[in-house]
């Protein structure tokens with residue numbers, strides 16, 4: 222499979238040739254191309270964007286706005302006015318809840334979220350519902366992490382104003398049928414908020430094809446720097462929404478008793494922006510496009526399949542969600558009988574294998590599944606069979622290391 | 628890289644001596660690490676300033692469970708003052724500040740010294756000790 226050694230593009234693996242980095246759902250490593258682009262921005266194009274009346278500031282503004290155009294094209298948005306830069310997916314989701322939510326949710330309205338949402342697509346709605354005395358309802362999944370159209374239709378009522386769902390859950394790794402769900406929601410007059418934190422980095426996502434009203438994702442999970450994220454929103458919705466934060470660069474006109482606000486998308490980008498981060502995200506998008514999702518998916522699916530099928534051979538390993546490797550998209554969450562996930566993670570760490578243990582910011586799901594915490598391995602296209610082998614070699618020793626005979 | 632899953636730790640985790648209920652104890656207290664989900668209930672029998680008996684129940688990672696068991700091994704039969712002193716030494720060791728003589732004084736609990744390299748696990752190792760110190764403090 223490893224015709225091309227993508228690890229060579231990532232300086233971290235030069236520094237640590239011996240680690241098997243399998244925590245890509247938490248954050249990815251950064252390729253040289255991204256690091257160089259950020260560095261070049263600060264060396265050659267830095268000024269405060271959007272305020273400049275001189276050439277360098279124009280360069281900074283161009284660099285920032287070109288990144289927005291790259292994001293627009295990457296997710297198939299109709300206009301760059303629909304692309305808002307934020308810090309991360311969490312901030313994007315909070316923006317919707319604060320701005321759209323506070324203007325539109327009323328007492329007795331209903332908000333529907335899935336039981337497997339990340340806390341970032343859960344808490345903003347819980348807080349909003351409590352504040353507005355609206356009702357928060359939960360859509361439940363099967364044991365394999367599947368959500369069905371029938372269940373969604375049943376859960377929706379004429380009062381359901383919004384449905385929040387991840388395209389790919391960070392625990393199950395399963396792709397939800399967002400396009401179908403968006404149609405069902407539209408027919409019901411319900412907005413659909415799609416959390417793309419785990420999907421946008423790994424599969425082609427087209428917002429118009431999916432028909433979602435909002436999409437949130439983080440740059441750092443797709444090779445870009447930390448601190449840059451995106452909110453996509455349909456233009457008509459964003460136009461009607463009040464600003465989220467107030468301050469510099471988001472106004473048109475300010476007087477002692479009021480203000481008018483800037484046009485989209487700047488209305489939602491108060492204060493000095495993260496232009497270096499946006500430039501890094503632009504470079505990440507270029508890098509991903511150069512490889513192509515065909516290749517990215519092929520590699521990630523092969524590695525996932527290897528991981529899942531090998532893990533299924535080992536006794537006392539319980540994979541969360543589907544038994545079908547094709548339903549995991551790089552994410553394999555599991556438990557080992559009698560061994561606490563934090564002990565598992567520490568033993569992996571001794572072997573230089575980086576994985577994650579805990580509740581993965583999805584406590585309601587863990588409670589629903591009846592487990593306190595789990596372990597998660599997650600691959601990216603730059604991983605290779607050797608990483609999987611390292612992981613498997615260590616996995617097989619864990620119960621014995623903890624004193625069990627098998 | 629760490630190596631604290633030694634025999635002492637795994638043995639106390641799999642075959643804890645003090646993990647059971649304790650009827651007629653003089654005090655008991657819950658200790659919880661919300662982020663890890665480690666939770667124990669510690670029971671102590673304190674008579675005339677001496678810890679005459681103790682036990683714990685609960686669940687959590689091997690580090691939290693073994694550390695609580697080892698702690699009870701050490702403090703049962705000791706005066707409250709001695710237990711407090713051992714607690715201080717243990718905290719010192721877990722933060723990487725104890726000298727070899729002090730680690731010796733901690734006997735089997737010294738097997739957890741390497742946890743000082745794993746900041747995320749320090750609170751697991753401390754759970755039993757912290758709970759004990761709160762009870763007698």
Ligand SMILES: Cc1ncc(COP(=O)(O)O)c(C=O)c1O
Nearest residue numbers: 309310311339341387391418439
């Ligand atoms: C599904 C999902 N949603 C949201 C987030 C939050 O991302 P961030 O921490 O970058 O805001 C994550 C990342 O952990 C995630 O996996």
